[in-house]
Amino acid sequence: MATDVHRTVEGSQEEGESGAGGVADGGAAVRVRGLRRAFGGRAVIDGLRLDVAPGEFVALLGRSGCGKSTLLRVLAGLDREIEGHVLVPDRKAVAFQAPRLMPWKRVWRNVLLGLPGSPERAVADRALQEVGLGHRADAWPKTLSGGEAQRASLARALVREPDLLLLDEPFGALDALTRIKAQRLVAELWRERGCAVLLVTHDVEEALLLADRVLVMEDGVIAYEGEIGLPRPRAVDDPRFASLRTRLLDRLGVEADEEEGHEGEGHEGEGHEVEVEAANAGVDVAGVGVA
Numbered sequence: 319m320a321t322d323v324h325r326t327v328e329g330s331q332e333e334g335e336s337g338a339g340g341v342a343d344g345g346a347a348v349r350v351r352g353l354r355r356a357f358g359g360r361a362v363i364d365g366l367r368l369d370v371a372p373g374e375f376v377a378l379l380g381r382s383g384c385g386k387s388t389l390l391r392v393l394a395g396l397d398r399e400i401e402g403h404v405l406v407p408d409r410k411a412v413a414f415q416a417p418r419l420m421p422w423k424r425v426w427r428n429v430l431l432g433l434p435g436s437p438e439r440a441v442a443d444r445a446l447q448e449v450g451l452g453h454r455a456d457a458w459p460k461t462l463s464g465g466e467a468q469r470a471s472l473a474r475a476l477v478r479e480p481d482l483l484l485l486d487e488p489f490g491a492l493d494a495l496t497r498i499k500a501q502r503l504v505a506e507l508w509r510e511r512g513c514a515v516l517l518v519t520h521d522v523e524e525a526l527l528l529a530d531r532v533l534v535m536e537d538g539v540i541a542y543e544g545e546i547g548l549p550r551p552r553a554v555d556d557p558r559f560a561s562l563r564t565r566l567l568d569r570l571g572v573e574a575d576e577e578e579g580h581e582g583e584g585h586e587g588e589g590h591e592v593e594v595e596a597a598n599a600g601v602d603v604a605g606v607g608v609a
């Protein structure tokens with residue numbers, strides 16, 4: 319794994335701190351120190367520190383609007399209006415909750431979109447087979463089910479052979495059964511690929527099923543972290559799972575019946591979507607670059 323090819327995303331000079339040098343690589347997949355991101359003077363991320371080891375699967379939880387997507391976009395290199403030090407691998411890929419496929423391009427072309435060079439169709443076909451979507455390579459995006467579109471989005475991330483896979487609530491819009499299948503697929507791909515994964519989710523069970531470590535974001539920092547330490551595959555009816563779940567829900571300050579469905583409101587209005595798309599178009603990490 320090429321975790322030695324790190325790149326520093328430096329804070330913009332106008333925001334103060336120099337952001338130059340100083341952070342040793344130390345073999346981490348992600349290393350963040352003193353990260354600050356403010357919108358109109360209001361800091362959403364403020365003094366955040368984060369390390370992710372190569373090959374580690376980390377889940378990031380936190381209330382809606384606490385800054386999880388903001389953090390992911392910084393790590394993806396889609397947002398550079400920051401202060402602080404951010405070290406991430408060169409090879410990284412992002413998948414969002416909405417698959418963001420270009421409707422006028424067939425699925426396989428979507429998978430290759432934004433890749434450097436002129437990759438062969440076979441590259442897309444291989445990735446689509448890996449996510450169980452080989453038979454839909456020639457389909458138009460609008461003919462895909464939600465689960466299929468999400469798998470196409472994963473294939474688009476995988477062709478980048480990422481050392482760091484950033485997933486922003488990728489299963490949030492899927493029905494329960496499709497969601498379980500998609501979770502299993504991600505677990506399998508992670509095992510096979512060995513890349514580091516940072517998964518943003520609002521689902522505590524999902525975090526506990528998939529991750530090595532769970533983080534809770536609050537007040538602009540990682541306020542809590544816990545190793546999961548349960549053998550895989552994990553089962554929700556394992557008593558140790560249940561006690562971790564209770565502890566984590568407590569930490570989140572969420573009553574059990576309040577857990578689902580608080581995500582997705584807030585900022586995700588049109589303006590923000592447009593802004594994200596614009597960022598994607600200019601940067602070749604999210605797979606939605608200009609062809």
Ligand SMILES: Nc1ncnc2c1ncn2[C@@H]1O[C@H](COP(=O)(O)OP(=O)(O)O)[C@@H](O)[C@H]1O
Binds near residue numbers: 590593
């Ligand atoms: N481009 C933006 N412009 C202004 N405010 C933003 C922008 N992006 C995010 N925010 C604000 O930052 C806060 C955190 O947003 P976000 O990172 O999307 O939260 P989460 O993903 O945890 O739900 C929210 O209050 C949101 O309104």
Ligand SMILES: [Mg+2]
Binds near residue numbers: 386387388486
């Ligand atoms: Mg979000």
